[in-house]
Amino acid sequence: MDLDRALMRLLDATTAEVYTKDELRQKLEKSAKTGKPLRVKLGVDPTAPDIHLGHAVVLRKMRAFQDLGHIGVLIIGDYTARVGDPTGRSKTRPQLSDDEIEANAKTYKEQVFRILDPERTEIVCNGDWFKELAFSDVIRLASRFTIARLLERDDFTIRLGKNLPISLHEILYPVMQAYDSVMVKADVELGATEQTFNILMGRQLQDQMGQERQIGLLAPILTGICGSVRMSKSIGNYIGIMEKPSDMFGKTMSIKDELIGEYLRLATDFEASHIERLERALADQSKNPRDIKFEVAKRIVAIYHGDEAADEAASEFERVFSRGMAPSEMPVMTLHEQHITDGRVWIANLLKIAGVATSNSSALGLVRQGAVSLDGKQVTLDHADVKVASGMVLKVGKHRFFNIQLER
RNA sequence: GGGGAGAUACCCAAGUGGUCAAAGGGGGCAGGCUGUAAACCUGUUGGCGUAGCCUUCGGAGGUUCGAACCCUCCUCUCCCCA
Numbered sequence: 001m002d003l004d005r006a007l008m009r010l011l012d013a014t015t016a017e018v019y020t021k022d023e024l025r026q027k028l029e030k031s032a033k034t035g036k037p038l039r040v041k042l043g044v045d046p047t048a049p050d051i052h053l054g055h056a057v058v059l060r061k062m063r064a065f066q067d068l069g070h071i072g073v074l075i076i077g078d079y080t081a082r083v084g085d086p087t088g089r090s091k092t093r094p095q096l097s098d099d100e101i102e103a104n105a106k107t108y109k110e111q112v113f114r115i116l117d118p119e120r121t122e123i124v125c126n127g128d129w130f131k132e133l134a135f136s137d138v139i140r141l142a143s144r145f146t147i148a149r150l151l152e153r154d155d156f157t158i159r160l161g162k163n164l165p166i167s168l169h170e171i172l173y174p175v176m177q178a179y180d181s182v183m184v185k186a187d188v189e190l191g192a193t194e195q196t197f198n199i200l201m202g203r204q205l206q207d208q209m210g211q212e213r214q215i216g217l218l219a220p221i222l223t224g225i226c227g228s229v230r231m232s233k234s235i236g237n238y239i240g241i242m243e244k245p246s247d248m249f250g251k252t253m254s255i256k257d258e259l260i261g262e263y264l265r266l267a268t269d270f271e272a273s274h275i276e277r278l279e280r281a282l283a284d285q286s287k288n289p290r291d292i293k294f295e296v297a298k299r300i301v302a303i304y305h306g307d308e309a310a311d312e313a314a315s316e317f318e319r320v321f322s323r324g325m326a327p328s329e330m331p332v333m334t335l336h337e338q339h340i341t342d343g344r345v346w347i348a349n350l351l352k353i354a355g356v357a358t359s360n361s362s363a364l365g366l367v368r369q370g371a372v373s374l375d376g377k378q379v380t381l382d383h384a385d386v387k388v389a390s391g392m393v394l395k396v397g398k399h400r401f402f403n404i405q406l407e408r
Numbered sequence: 409g410g411g412g413a414g415a416u417a418c419c420c421a422a423g424u425g426g427u428c429a430a431a432g433g434g435g436g437c438a439g440g441c442u443g444u445a446a447a448c449c450u451g452u453u454g455g456c457g458u459a460g461c462c463u464u465c466g467g468a469g470g471u472u473c474g475a476a477c478c479c480u481c482c483u484c485u486c487c488c489c490a
Contacts, residue, residue, distance in 0.1 A: 162486095163485085163486045163487070164485085164486080165484095165485060165486075226435095227445095227446085250444070253443085253444060253445080254444055254445070255445075256445050256446050257443095257445055257446060258445090258446075259445090260445090288443075289443080289445075290443045290445075291443095293443085293445075294443095317444085320444090321443090321444050322443085322444095346457065348457070348458090349457095359454085359455065359456085360455085360456070360457065360458080361453095361454080361455065361456080361458090362437085362452095362453080364457090364458065365437085365438080365451095365452060365453075366437080366438065366452090368438095368451090368452080369437085369438045369439060369451065369452065370438080370439060371437085371438050371439075381458075384457080384458085385457095396438095397437080397438065397439095398438090398444060399444060
């Protein structure tokens, strides 16, 4: 693959900004000439064990580098997790305990190889170098940065404007991330656009410490399925890459129309020309947006579960939601003897056992609103003690189904 | 170190002695309409087997027949000055 094709591949729609394009070209050129692969860094905080499509944009970018023969260096921020990245936060993040960090890092590793090439991936923990630093080293490192520069970033400006607290340790976060770049001798650092500041700090620090500056390659931020803010585990508006095909499909179908183009560009791996065609169809309304969304959903499932699973998810979706039938597979809820009197169960208890409600009040609220049905028959407050038998289907809301099984 | 402001439910925010389980907005959930879209309309959003009761307004005490509201101490945050 020649240089221009490689550049085109790397700088597709999933790249929002490059610092700088010329330097990237030079690095690629030099690598091709010397045969020495580039070291492409990505830092992850082991705070959110579920990797979702938002992370995937950047991970797939790393995979693109790997496919071109370069090395992906994944830094598990076990040490930075103790700090908490202030990026995009209006609040100080909680600091994690060692056990939590270890468990999270483990699940992280299990998931990333759904996307990355294990042969060309290095995984390191930044605790390896941070725990060796003496306080005097930290002071020396900190002296390379100025407060004005560190406070420049939006997150802090906003917080200062709102008179919200900023802890000293949060200021250190970009410093640590920059130091990571130095330690792994990064040629390229990947991140979402929100990482711009941190990544640029890495360039500056490498420069000061006598290294060639890394390239910053920034991916757009994927909007969450609810449509207003970025995809995030803590907000719960995400599609995880380990999720079941049917859930992935359904969640994708529930995004609003305005988001289709974004998901098309950032979350699928369609050819650029195909994406363009679909986007045009969206714009001139020559196709029903639903159908395009359908195609996007199918593609996303196919990336993580294969074509067959995607087809199944699609037909299941049509069956359940287009034709209103019960899904072919639904979670089983088991009722034990102690739950049942004379073959009946109070509906509030049933809903609590199903995990749909946490209290009688909220359960009865659902019943009152007509959201609950058993075998297709709506449950009412007047008949709140319902007869149950194995094989009955409990439906709550539009799309929560449970298969009831009696034990003994 | 000195002075000032503040902490209310998931979030923002009203409330300054009883009529407060606590206005309003956001978010969530649910119903209608749909394409499991958006927009819109409606309901719901502490707990208790569904009735009245119980526990909530940063924490601990106190005043009062009665406290989110008044007093004391404590914790935390912000602002101004040094």
